[in-house]
Amino acid sequence: MSDRLISDVVSALEALTRQEREAQRRLNMIPSENHTSPLARIALGLDSGHRYFFNTSNDPNSWNFPAAREASRVETELTLPLLRRLTRAEHVNVRTLSGLQAMALVLSALGGGPGTTVISIHADQGGHYATAGLARRLGLTSVLASGPDPHSLDLDALTTLVARHRPSLVYLDLSHALFPLDAEAVVAAIRAAGTSARVHVDISHWMGLVLGGAIPHPLDAGADSMGGSTHKTFPGPQHALIATRDAHLAAEIGLAQQEMISNHHLAVTCALGLAAAEFLAADPLGYSRQIIASARLLGAHLAERGLPPEAAERGYSGGHQLWVDSARAGVDADTAARRLDEAGISVNVLTDLPGMQGRPALRLGVAEPLSVGLTTDDMPLVADLVTAAVFARRPADVIAEHVAALRAARVPRWRLADQPQIATILRRLTAQEYAA
Numbered sequence: 001m002s003d004r005l006i007s008d009v010v011s012a013l014e015a016l017t018r019q020e021r022e023a024q025r026r027l028n029m030i031p032s033e034n035h036t037s038p039l040a041r042i043a044l045g046l047d048s049g050h051r052y053f054f055n056t057s058n059d060p061n062s063w064n065f066p067a068a069r070e071a072s073r074v075e076t077e078l079t080l081p082l083l084r085r086l087t088r089a090e091h092v093n094v095r096t097l098s099g100l101q102a103m104a105l106v107l108s109a110l111g112g113g114p115g116t117t118v119i120s121i122h123a124d125q126g127g128h129y130a131t132a133g134l135a136r137r138l139g140l141t142s143v144l145a146s147g148p149d150p151h152s153l154d155l156d157a158l159t160t161l162v163a164r165h166r167p168s169l170v171y172l173d174l175s176h177a178l179f180p181l182d183a184e185a186v187v188a189a190i191r192a193a194g195t196s197a198r199v200h201v202d203i204s205h206w207m208g209l210v211l212g213g214a215i216p217h218p219l220d221a222g223a224d225s226m227g228g229s230t231h232k233t234f235p236g237p238q239h240a241l242i243a244t245r246d247a248h249l250a251a252e253i254g255l256a257q258q259e260m261i262s263n264h265h266l267a268v269t270c271a272l273g274l275a276a277a278e279f280l281a282a283d284p285l286g287y288s289r290q291i292i293a294s295a296r297l298l299g300a301h302l303a304e305r306g307l308p309p310e311a312a313e314r315g316y317s318g319g320h321q322l323w324v325d326s327a328r329a330g331v332d333a334d335t336a337a338r339r340l341d342e343a344g345i346s347v348n349v350l351t352d353l354p355g356m357q358g359r360p361a362l363r364l365g366v367a368e369p370l371s372v373g374l375t376t377d378d379m380p381l382v383a384d385l386v387t388a389a390v391f392a393r394r395p396a397d398v399i400a401e402h403v404a405a406l407r408a409a410r411v412p413r414w415r416l417a418d419q420p421q422i423a424t425i426l427r428r429l430t431a432q433e434y435a436a
């Protein structure tokens with residue numbers, strides 16, 4: 001074996017070790033990311049990560065991929081029942097690997113044949129950058145719904161658009177958005193056109209808030225289906241789900257899924273079930289409400305310290321994220337983000353946020369800070385640390401030590417592994433894995 005190969009592997013392992021150490025010391029405020037518990041992660045490193053699982057009916061004669069048999073029970077007996085409960089939908093598909101792949105599946109399954117029109121949300125109102133292009137790649141005609149400002153859709157115009165284009169599907173994809181969709185009003189506007197358009201709400205960024213109960217549920221509002229990433233406001237592994245109460249739609253989605261996805265990563269769906277259990281055990285309504293309250297409070301405290309986020313007149317946020325045009329406060333966004341990074345705080349710099357006319361701005365969120373144990377009461381301190389870093393009021397390494405001390409002082413929210421029966425079996429599982 002070459003020394004070079006060994007030293008490359010050592011370097012790789014050192015990088016992973018540094019990543020772990022840093023992850024424990026830093027405050028990650030990237031709104032697209034979250035923190036899963038060690039319990040939820042356990043399945044990712046086990047044999048389930050090598051297996052295919054197709055026999056969803058558990059037919060004893062259909063185990064043509066029998067190696068998955070035991071782990072598959074986690075998907076069918078934990079993940080799906082818990083997600084049916086959380087989504088309040090009888091039909092849940094957990095076979096898409098990410099939000100964008102779930103989007104591709106829904107556009108393909110419900111978008112109609114080539115030439116059919118699909119309406120989605122204009123990027124200027126927070127629609128996802130990829131939706132229109134993806135629809136066109138599938139041979140669909142993309143039409144975009146827009147609104148009078150970065151945070152609203154024009155509902156009368158939406159009704160007219162649906163009546164004129166008679167889309168097979170209206171795909172409501174709110175991505176770069178500070179405020180949730182008023183799903184009931186939007187669905188009513190679509191139905192008012194009197195067509196048979198189906199309505200799918202992509203809640204990638206809002207999953208934890210919808211499943212927790214802090215914002216209205218799209219299926220209760222009359223949408224036909226909803227779905228999206230499981231790793232933004234929902235503290236699951238990087239994956240996606242699609243939920244519907246309509247058996248016929250579920251069958252259409254299932255058929256398209258079989259043709260588009262063969263390996264759905266069984267280990268990740270096991271992790272998703274364990275994350276769903278953590279979520280349910282730790283006051284989902286409280287978590288989802290605290291996310292919104294924390295984002296709003298952080299916004300107010302940042303403003304007080306000279307770094308006002310957008311949408312002050314609407315309370316800064318109705319979800320998990322804040323947008324800050326730091327250049328208005330005298331520090332350009334790239335410099336601000338670099339200073340935050342050096343101080344142990346991760347944020348995004350984006351140039352495509354609605355209403356910012358292409359100006360680079362900071363995007364920061366509170367879902368992961370709350371997952372790692374911070375609370376709404378910590379937001380004044382977080383605002384202190386963020387502004388101290390952005391305005392270089394204190395040396396970055398001093399702030400980074402403060403951030404690390406804050407992380408060390410807080411206990412992550414997801415704590416099922418502390419339950420004695422769970423702790424015992426986890427110890428056994430880990431010992432067995434290392435013995436193997």
Ligand SMILES: Cc1ncc(COP(=O)(O)O)c(C=O)c1O
Nearest residue numbers: 098099100173174175202204229
């Ligand atoms: C509405 C919407 N759909 C899809 C995606 C893509 O999700 P993923 O990164 O999990 O593929 C996002 C990500 O921000 C999103 O906001």
